[in-house]
Amino acid sequence: MRHIRKGVSAGFATGAIFTLAACSSFGGGSASPDVGNGQVGQASLPGAHDVGLIIPLTGRYAPIGMRMRDAAKLALAKQGSPALDVHDSNAAGGAAKAAEDAISRGDAILLGPLTATDTSVVAPLAINAGTPELAFTSDTTLARPGVWVMGLTPEQQVRRMVDAAKAIGKTSFAAFLPDNPLGHAMAEGLQRACSDAGLKEPQIAFHATDGKDIDDGLKTLSAIADRQQTTPSTPAVPDASSSAPSTGPSAIDPTAEISSNIGKDATASIPPAGTPSTSGTNAVSPPKATTKTAPPPFDALVLADTGLQLGKVIKALQADHINSTQVQIMGPALWKAFDGKLGALHGAWYTAPDSQSRNGYVAQYKAVYHQSPSPVTDFAYDSAALAGVVMAQGAPTQSALTRSDGYMGVDGLFRLRADGHVTRGLAVFQIQRGGGAHIIVPASREIGSHPS
Secondary structure, three states: OOEEEEOOOOOOOOOOOEEOOOOOEOOOOOOOOOOOOOOOOOOOOOOOOOEEEEEOOOOOOHHHHHHHHHHHHHHOOOOOOOOEEEEEOOOOOHHHHHHHHHHHOOOOEEEOOOOHHHHHHHHHHHHHHOOOEEEOOOOHHHOEOOEEEOOOOHHHHHHHHHHHHHHOOOOOEEEEEEOOHHHHHHHHHHHHHHHHOOOOOOEEEEEOOOHHHHHHHHHHHHOHHHHEEEEEOOOOOEOOOOOOOOOOOOOOOOOOOHHHHOOOOOOOOOOOOOOOOOOOOOOEOOOOEEEEEOOOOOOEEEEOOOHHHHHHHHHHHHHOOOOOOOOEEEEOHHHHHHHHHOHHHOOOEEEEOOHHHHHHHHHHHHHHHOOOOOOOHHHHHHHHHHHHHHHOOOOOOHHHHOOOOOEEEOOEEEEEOOOOOEEEOOEEEEEOOOOOEEEEEOOOOOOOOOOO
């Protein structure tokens, strides 16, 4: 374990979208988009484009960039929408040249770029020009007045889980996280969320990738040595020494024991007094001392590992008697991609957009482009649609972009805040026995005052 401390300071649509208050159309009109070039919407002369899109159209990320461009076109397909001015962030001069070109052409708002690295280059140019920017990155360290982080962020996920856990009575939060950018982002989000919710500072620990560091780190965080008390047993009990057969190891459950034990009472394997022996004999074992394990010093725990590392963490959770009967375990939206393999964590939560909310957008995209849109295209669609709605009423000023009631987008409700953060209404999913997950808290229909 690298370190453990209180808190952290290291930073690391449906087819039609509408504003909640007015229910006005927000893109997704019936007009078919022009998919043959970089301009859609009303006819305009060169240099008079309204919405600048900075996206990679060549190089490694070109396939992603092209799909995001198509999504933005779809959002601005309605007659009378502002035109789209597309710039390749991977062309000569990179993202800086693309931004300079968009600004010099008079684009009123910039969408993109895709990566945090490119956003760090474009943001100062946009701010100096007084041009608002809706960046597709998830790196909240780049959020600032005039530059909004439109990607799904760790802070948004953690805040939603903290609010939901507090609602069921959880008051003491901790986190056991990988020592990487995602882990630090989740930690900082947890610290802010607990502060805003009036909860005490969370206990946060980071771990390396090796199993020993994970085991030792969780033992320290969970105070397992202090929680265990050995007491003399009462009358002798028959010797029940047999155990259930193993089902074999897996990437998520490397010991083949976790799936059947995690989430159960940690003492369930200790037979009660008078239990008949399963060994086939009537031998009675001598009195033995029993160990009772108190609950850990927290009732909610945030994780962020995936893959083989998550398997190691699950094994450590079992060894330290941390289960869903006492502690609400919570993880990142990344778990959604493989929650069918997470039966060992049944009862745990993660937050993510409700996939049902994007069905209309998916159908519309497929009808035009004959393929399904990848999730990252949702941010391009929402950003372009937001720009179209705001610019239909005038210039895309900060006050217009940051309306207090927010907007309903492809992935649910979202609101741009004055500090560059974006609040999102996410659903809370609970992992089921045997794997898979179902929604236990629907996506919120109201936007709070804090960033998430």
